[in-house]
Amino acid sequence: MYGHGANMHFGSQTNPSLWSGTIIAKGGDGGAGIGGGRNGSGEKLYFYSGKIEAKGGEAASGIGGSFKGRGRDIYIYGGDISATGGEGGAGIGGGCWTSEQDMDGDTAAYNINIYGGKIYACGGYNGAGIGGGQFVPARDITITGGEVNAHGAYGAAIGGGRWCHGQNITVTDAKLKLTTGYNQFGSNAAAMGYGDLVYSGKVYSTVLRYIGDFVRNPLPEDYKSIKIGSYNGKLIKLKVEAQAINRNDDFTFFWNLYDILIPNENGRIDVQLLTLPYVKNYGWAINAMELELIDDPCNGKHDFGWVDRQSCHVWACRNMKCQARDPVAEMSKQNGKHIPGDWSNQKQLCTVCGHVMGTDTKAPVLEGLKDGESYTVEDNINGNPGAYTFTVSDPALNGEASSGIKSVTINGEPQAGPTYRLPAPDGGNNDAGAEYTVVATDNAGNETTATVRTYRRHHVKVISPDGKKTYADLMLPHNEYLVLQIRLPAGVSATLTDEADGTKIPYDKEKGEFRAGLITKNRTLVLNYSTKHPKVELRLGTGQYFTGYNADSDEPYYLKGASMDENSYQIGMWVDTDAKPGYYLSSPERYTQEELAALDESLWKEYKIAEATPGSIALPFILITIDTAEYEKNGGWYVYAKATNPTGTTYVSTPKMIIDVENPKAIDFSTGKELVSNGKYWGDLRFTVEDSSPVTVRHYTSPGGTAELLTPDEKGVYTISAEYDGSTQHMLVIEDACGNTTSYKSFKVCWNYLINVREKDHWDAPPAQPIRISKGQNLQEALSNINIGFFAADTNGWIPVDVSWKIPDDYDPQSRREQTFTVLGTVVLEGTGARCPSGLDVVPRPGEEWKKNISVQVTVEGEPQYKVTVQDCKNGRVKVVNAAGTAEDGTPLFCKDELVMLSIAPDEAIC
Ligand SMILES: [Zn+2]
Ligand SMILES: [Zn+2]
Structure with missing residues (x-):
């Protein structure tokens, strides 16, 4: 049965409306719907108007060739044509063969021309929509108008059947919709060009899904001649369905990827030369391609430059109404993912397009170093100067990135981290300390500078020969020239001896001083003196010795060890003399030694320890009582002692004594309340100290064991910086000049840092539970109904919080299909302090910006x-x-x- 179908004409070319009937043609076994019968060719077929429904029989095309019968020379000028191939046949074009046919031979599907009309062409199993059937290549297909909807079933949508190439295909000024089944059936056929299995083996999955590698790039013979375009100056708008890079740098399937293209000077674009850096297999094996023509909003005068698309730079028109690109422009060769370049000027730019990939405006932080501060450093174990150490961090601000530490210099010299050392001076500069200017610079160009000093100190003690008395206890800078002023009674002979090496330091009687010289190490000096005059020592409280007349000193003496009893201060006193009895005098008056000699004897009291009565113990000192009101009136006090022998009288006195028995208090600057041990403070802790004499404030932390001397600012406020580590314990020890000490132990100073973000009732899982909405529902509103909240350092549970959701650009509210995608959100922490006991806004810890993120998978239902x-x-x-x-x-x-x-x-x- 060899039936050729040739020279058939349908409709009217000159007057299409004259003939507008419907023809329904169905092929028999092996025969085309319209065209050849079994083993017969279908050629020279002309369609002008009317409605045609052509279905091929088994192994034959809808319009064209039959089983082992060629299909070619098909001309469509108009009409409404639906052509569906039988299995093995193309929709329009070749029939089915049992072995591969020659591209250049007579049995290929060729010379198919569409000038207009509305065409639906669906290939049968292994057939192209328009082109070859099974084992049939296709060539010379030209479409210059009309509306064409073509689907290949393991064949190309337009091109070769399965196993076969398609060449010399040109589509201009037509509207196209091409599908291949790449996504659903794992067909590797091109939208235009070659059929399935030309370039890659087949991988089926159990649910008919195909997730595989790239199809190998097609050979030049396949892309040399596949073209789309417009001869009428239009732009080509492509919509493709393909695998593309999503926000997480993974390939996922996208329904709506648009690309607007400028044809070359001949009005054409090589389809299989098309690339987009974020689309997989663009131009060849993709799921679907729709083509339409649009007017050029720029009238050919495009504003070309780099635009940012899906984390890539693409050379295209920057006019947002246009966005067209020239795929063969020289610059398009550089289309690709952004390439992070060096940081500069607080930004990290793509090296190709200058897109801002990250911002860092926060300067590095010198951990443990405060500008203007001085640090005392002890010698190391070998007696050499030690060093003060610090570290450097580069935290990021909210929404920014950390560019990382680029350099740390000390006095201009680059240093290697992570721990930096500021050595104490080795000597020679007296008490000036060693000055260091530290500059930390991050890669974004932010800079922090601190100028500090380090000091080396030595411990110098002056003790009595029996070691029981300490006359002086000093911490001195290295290389300080020490002159010890010790007031001894007139006519004494005194020696000061270095306990370590026996060096003797002479006494200058005229000036009443020992010249100990340069202090270069810790020293213990032993004071030994004798006199023909009586030797008198006055001791107050614990270990405060006075050996000479000191009342003429202008330096006030802060008395330690006083106590308060109702309206008087009390202090223990000893008078030790080799010419007993000794006498003492407690007075607000400042007397010279001459005045003391002239005083009425009755003012002096004998120093005499009471005899212990049986059954009791006598205290070995006398309690001096000083009326507080009288003390306040004078603002100071003196104690004198004297003893007399046949040679003369020796007078000893204290300098003007300042008495303070109150413990210092640290007051929280923000609440006015005293600090408490085991307290918890949020944000930087600022406090003042209440006391009537000078104080030293020492701050210790553990674990880590840092100790520092705190200094107040010009308003008298001390600051302990808040930390992000809830485990750090702080201790403050405040001592005033009179030895009264207050300590606050084991308190914490923290930022109200973010622990995590969770959906209500789903405490274990970071992403919110998936939601499902119907097509008409407002997505933003649905998202706002998700109950997101946070846990933070200063909260007693889950606190609700607002979320800024970012709806993906590819969400299409009009889509008929069900869509599933992930929406990323960021919690808004500004203002969260209102819901925390401390009132302090929640902040993420450095490096934990990501904790603000929350995501939810959204499914938008399609139509039923x-x-x-x-x-x-x-x-x-x-x-x-x-x-x-x-x-x-x-x-x-x-x-x-x-x-x-x-x-x-x-x-x-x-x-
Ligand atoms: Zn433009
Ligand atoms: Zn870039």
């Missing part, structure tokens, strides 16, 4: 879908090939009015 069930036929399996999705059991789903395409599916070639 209907299950389509098909039954296998006798010789093979019947399969639905164009389902948008499947039910859980794999049954294909369709929306109302969607066309259902079926195919028979033998794994081998049929026939």
